[in-house]
Amino acid sequence: MTENLGMSGEKSARPLGVERLAESPLPTVYGQFRAVGYLDHERGDEQVALVHGDIGTHGVLTRLHSECLTGDAFGSRHCECGDQLASSLRAVVAEGRGVVVYLRGHEGRGIGLVAKLRAMALQAEGLDTVEANLALGLPVDARDYGAAAGILRDLGVVSVRLMSNNPRKSEALIRHGIEVAEQVPLLIAPSENNITYLRTKRERMDHYLPHLDAIAHPS
Numbered sequence: 001m002t003e004n005l006g007m008s009g010e011k012s013a014r015p016l017g018v019e020r021l022a023e024s025p026l027p028t029v030y031g032q033f034r035a036v037g038y039l040d041h042e043r044g045d046e047q048v049a050l051v052h053g054d055i056g057t058h059g060v061l062t063r064l065h066s067e068c069l070t071g072d073a074f075g076s077r078h079c080e081c082g083d084q085l086a087s088s089l090r091a092v093v094a095e096g097r098g099v100v101v102y103l104r105g106h107e108g109r110g111i112g113l114v115a116k117l118r119a120m121a122l123q124a125e126g127l128d129t130v131e132a133n134l135a136l137g138l139p140v141d142a143r144d145y146g147a148a149a150g151i152l153r154d155l156g157v158v159s160v161r162l163m164s165n166n167p168r169k170s171e172a173l174i175r176h177g178i179e180v181a182e183q184v185p186l187l188i189a190p191s192e193n194n195i196t197y198l199r200t201k202r203e204r205m206d207h208y209l210p211h212l213d214a215i216a217h218p219s
Contacts, residue, residue, distance in 0.1 A: 017042040018150035026050065030086070031093035036155070040147040045105040049151050050089070053097030059181050061098035062160035063088035064148045064169055066106030069113060077193040078120060084186050088163050099155060101148050109133075110142030128200040140205070145169065149176030165207045187211045 022037035033050040040047055065088065071081030085100070092098025108116025111133060119132035133140050149172075152160065159179035162170055163186045170180040185208055190198050195215060201207040 018147055018154060020154055030089040038151055043105055047104055047147055047151060048102050049155065050100045051155065052092045055097045055099055055155065055157065057156050057158045060157050060160050061092050061095045061163065063100045063163040064145060065100055065102050066143060067102065067104045069107060077191050079194055079197060080188040083188040087186060087188065091163060101151055103148055106143050111138045129197055130200060130204045145172035146176055149173055149178050152178050165209055167206055190215060
């Protein structure tokens, strides 16, 4: 097995199934990043990690961001994904070091773009996000984080401070050998269009969203 030089300068064995293929400086509106491109040989997806600063190996502020075309690119108010991506990029710049792993193939919690749009149509008719997926005969959450863990190992990361409200992301990283030193909430102010979606995530998917307590349920 070949060895790659992690962003921290330490050598790390290339994880099975994930191969680093390209690196480039990436100036953004949030700050200066280095974009590191990978191929996930298990799924065939191309992935990217945005790295800011000398990240080191332990306690690295990290976001695993699931691809969401409607939220990330189109500014959809149906979810909070676009705001979470922007907030996480700002956070690692404010920290002075950190990683945002952008996970393609995770659209709609892993069901794909067209299926997600179908699920959204069912939600507009009154189903919640869990019920909509099940009504389509699809899993509630089909995401896998093996590639994310492989990318972090390739970058030399041993432990993370994970920006997420989803306990299953922490559990998945731990299963794949990455220590989660802290789960850092990434709370976005809800809107009229996504409050029901967010409540479903909290009540049916165990997401940590305490800020919803201050918002009254509709009568």
